[in-house]
Amino acid sequence: MRHSFSQAIIILSTLIACGAVFANDDTDYKNGLSAYIDGDYANAYQSWLKAAEAKDSRAMFNIGLLHEQKRIPQASSESADNWFVQASNHGYVAADYHLAMRWLAQGGRDEEANARIEKAANAGYAPAQRRLSGRKQYAVTEPMPEATATVSQNGKSAYLTESWIETKPASNWTIQILAFKDRVKVESFIDEHDLQGKAAYFAEQTAAGILFKLIYGSYNTKDKAEFARQNLSKNLTENGPWLRPIGSVQAVIRAQK
Numbered sequence: 001m002r003h004s005f006s007q008a009i010i011i012l013s014t015l016i017a018c019g020a021v022f023a024n025d026d027t028d029y030k031n032g033l034s035a036y037i038d039g040d041y042a043n044a045y046q047s048w049l050k051a052a053e054a055k056d057s058r059a060m061f062n063i064g065l066l067h068e069q070k071r072i073p074q075a076s077s078e079s080a081d082n083w084f085v086q087a088s089n090h091g092y093v094a095a096d097y098h099l100a101m102r103w104l105a106q107g108g109r110d111e112e113a114n115a116r117i118e119k120a121a122n123a124g125y126a127p128a129q130r131r132l133s134g135r136k137q138y139a140v141t142e143p144m145p146e147a148t149a150t151v152s153q154n155g156k157s158a159y160l161t162e163s164w165i166e167t168k169p170a171s172n173w174t175i176q177i178l179a180f181k182d183r184v185k186v187e188s189f190i191d192e193h194d195l196q197g198k199a200a201y202f203a204e205q206t207a208a209g210i211l212f213k214l215i216y217g218s219y220n221t222k223d224k225a226e227f228a229r230q231n232l233s234k235n236l237t238e239n240g241p242w243l244r245p246i247g248s249v250q251a252v253i254r255a256q257k
Contacts, residue, residue, distance in 0.1 A: 065227055117131055173246065216228075
């Protein structure tokens with residue numbers, strides 16, 4: 001049975017990092033995404049197994065997530081690691097970074113984890129580059145929103161802003177993509193990347209002035225937000241999107257009223 005529209009997750013299936021291998025026919029991969037969205041993890045697993053046999057690195061990574069999130073009866077940490085390694089071997093750079101974060105959290109494999117981070121950084125993966133450069137590293141955590149944009153009288157898509165954000169449960173999770181100093185620039189970014197109805201922005205007063213922060217989606221679990229973040233398109237991951245609770249965004253909005 002499908003979830004209600006307000007709970008549906010639309011997961012982007014485009015490339016995270018250069019060099020990832022996709023199957024020429026990605027029907028099985030898409031079938032897996034559809035099944036995952038419906039909460040049918042057994043069929044998601046079977047579809048992604050077929051895609052993985054065709055060397056689809058995204059499917060390999062997502063099977064790893066099914067094991068990591070314990071969505072399937074045979075789930076195990078060892079199997080999760082093995083699938084992430086396979087995805088890495090087939091060019092899915094985000095798998096190296098994700099695997100490294102797992103190993104660092106578990107302890108005992110720091111040297112191997114750091115080597116994975118360096119590999120991802122050298123391949124241009126922004127979160128890994130930030131970690132190596134000493135920047136703040138946010139918690140590991142791809143989403144799509146639970147509502148579509150309205151259409152204004154002039155026929156253009158309206159932008160989701162604070163009013164949309166405040167309708168979401170505070171316990172939900174979202175993905176922060178970027179921050180802009182100019183409202184026009186954030187709206188231009190939304191237009192350029194076809195994010196109307198998929199992303200929202202809010203204004204925050206900071207020491208550097210007002211920033212317009214772009215967030216993507218609203219998920220009722222952190223696992224779903226993590227899964228979505230891992231499947232974001234490359235042009236949305238270049239600056240290392242990170243997860244944050246919707247409640248933390250709502251607190252910012254309310255503090256400025």
